[in-house]
Amino acid sequence: MTARRSGPHVTFTSRDVRAGCFCCHGSEAHWWGPQAQGTAARHHDATGHQTWADVVLSVRYGREEADSRQLDIEAAIAARAP
Numbered sequence: 001m002t003a004r005r006s007g008p009h010v011t012f013t014s015r016d017v018r019a020g021c022f023c024c025h026g027s028e029a030h031w032w033g034p035q036a037q038g039t040a041a042r043h044h045d046a047t048g049h050q051t052w053a054d055v056v057l058s059v060r061y062g063r064e065e066a067d068s069r070q071l072d073i074e075a076a077i078a079a080r081a082p
């Protein structure tokens with residue numbers, strides 16, 4: 001997970017990689033983490049097996065903790081609603 005400030009918001013990105021070999025592991029993931037995709041490629045090169053890698057990129061804008069000011073505004077709006 002990396003945090004970087006770009007403009008007024010904080011951006012978190014995380015990349016979840018899982019990979020495997022259809023021949024050796026079926027559809028079950030066997031390799032995880034940043035090296036998984038390369039490992040799947042090298043395993044294919046070495047064996048000729050059909051390998052796979054799934055990459056899930058997650059992006060989050062803003063801090064994880066709730067913004068209490070925003071909650072207060074929403075509570076005020078809800079309280080005023082008929």
Ligand SMILES: [Zn+2]
Pocket residue numbers: 021022023024025043047049
């Ligand atoms: Zn294999």
